Amino acid sequence: MSETWGIAELAAEFGVTTRTIRFYEDKDLIAPERRGQRRVYHLRDKVRLQLIMRGKRLGFSLDEIRAMVDLYDADPTEVSQLRLFLDKLRERKGLLTIQREDIDQVLKEIAAREAQCERLLSEKQTGAKRASN
Template sequence: MAARTWSISELAEEFDTTLRTIRFYEDKGLLAPRREGQRRIYGERERVRLRLVLRGKRLGFALDEIARIVDMYDSAPGEAGQLRYLLAEIAERRAELESRRADIDTTLAELAEVEARCRADLAELGRSGAEVRRVRPAARSGPPRRTR
């Protein structure tokens, strides 16, 4: 029984990506489909590699990192080395994301504080009968506009 194969169109549809993306990964050496004339024929190995490349991209890995990880499977140190390397990369990526999350949490807290102060000041202005002055955005370029 012949092994299952896929066309580039079938893979693009299955993985919700474009033909151009798949050809790009091929140009970068991440995929190596068999050829019959101009037709690309993808086997299970290429399908799995495409899945790994797309997952790596979703996780924020650069293509050279993805290539290193995927290529390790086929050469020394093999699957165990690939998995150790991937675990180290995951730990590094997780630390970066946790740091970003902390920065985002801090920024959100600061925004909430400023928003609360603005609302309180606005409410105070409304209670005291003071008129709220409308601030115009700065002119984009050129001399200031005259108002009448």
């Protein structure tokens, strides 16, 4: 029998509150099994949560994230749907590519500042040593 989890376990594991997880359910981001009135989470729910968290780290809104995870386990069979699906994928790809470029740019700038800081620091240190002799 495959492993399942309670809401508190998942919350702890992902570092969010149970409220948050229920909220996501309310927004149709996940749909756990119910056993009586309790929620029971399977592996697929965990995977979805994983995707959601990644989406959040990337700054997407819950609506966007839902669209993405829905893409994830959609299985378009008709050709028209398939085309639409491909379009969405490419749109997503475009956005992420821009984000990547943004990040690369910032990382470069940070690296430059970092180097500059380190230079300054070592200068001031040797300066201090010399002054204390």
